[in-house]
Amino acid sequence: MVDRLVNSEANTRRITMVENCFGSSGQPLGVPGRVLVGEGVLTKMCRKKPKARQFFLFNDILVYGNIVINKKKYNKQHIIPLEEVKLESLDDDEYHNGWLIRTASKSFAVYAATQAEKKEWMAHINKCIEELLRKSGKKAVAEHAAVWVPDGDATTCMHCKRSQFTLINRRHHCRKCGAVVCGPCSNKRFLLPSQSSKPLRVCLHCYELLTSTHSGNDIRGNADTSGEEDTDDEDDGQKPNMAHDLPKFYGDDKNE
Known part of the structure; x- marks a missing residue:
């Protein structure tokens, strides 16, 4: 055809x-x-x-x-x-x-x-x-890549279950699992080559899993919030x- x-x-x-x-x-x-x-x-x-x-x-x-x-x-x-x-x-x-x-x-x-x-x-x-x-x-x-959980599906952090999202306490997405998480629960970055040439924000749970199976790909410290928004949104x-x-x-x- x-x-x-x-x-x-x-x-x-x-x-x-x-x-x-x-x-x-x-x-x-x-x-x-x-x-x-x-x-x-x-x-x-x-x-x-x-x-x-x-x-x-x-x-x-x-x-x-x-x-x-x-x-x-x-x-x-x-x-x-x-x-x-x-x-x-x-x-x-x-x-x-x-x-x-x-x-x-x-x-x-x-x-x-x-x-x-x-x-x-x-x-x-x-x-x-x-x-x-x-x-x-x-x-x-x-x-x-993981499918991002829509913002509306999470009123609190899906990692710590305590932090409530507000205009000040922003939602973030883990690039590995797609979960909606707060800043403290996603303050690590890890290189995911299939998604970007720069280390991306990941939740603490995924960070621990990734660092246990990989080496040399992570950048420790606060995650960069630039480019956090979905450009198609x-x-x-x-x-x-x-x-x-x-x-x-x-x-x-x-x-x-």
Whole structure:
């Protein structure tokens, strides 16, 4: 299905339209052999609250961005190589039809509007991953970043269970386990090469585990709070909206 679309005019036109929607804020997406497999809106669980994001599935990458004007303008483009991706289905009582998108550097949850859409998205993404790994001969990534616990799910530190969060006592996230912790319970840093070239904030529990199995990777002392916020969590005015257009997957129509 995908191979048939590689050199088609329809595929070239679609990719150009995606590039134009991101404008100068996005990276060029038209490279030889790349195919736009599908697109649609998914609800992404960000640090503070769920938000609508536009997703584009290519045969080698997954791209998403903030919706400025639906189908016309997007910004804050994120590109995820599919070779790094692992999907994990969720059974969530509050937000149905969700799954995890896990990568070595970042992992997060997304939700579709219906169970059918969830199955369709997951099937297409997994098929692209399998085909990509088969052609490249590479093995799937074994280690993935933790999914951050949303701020709203923790009113007190998940490590000491005592420290209550306020405007002054900020929430922090352990980059190893994703737990919401207070400053004193996350005042250590450790080098996690798959996530950053600089040592990152980790909770005391993960720090002890990491230092017991690694050596020479840690920097002791107070953790640097710069870059603590999730860069995809800025308030863009987009609310989760399950009543959106159905996702479109290309190539299913043999007459296309």
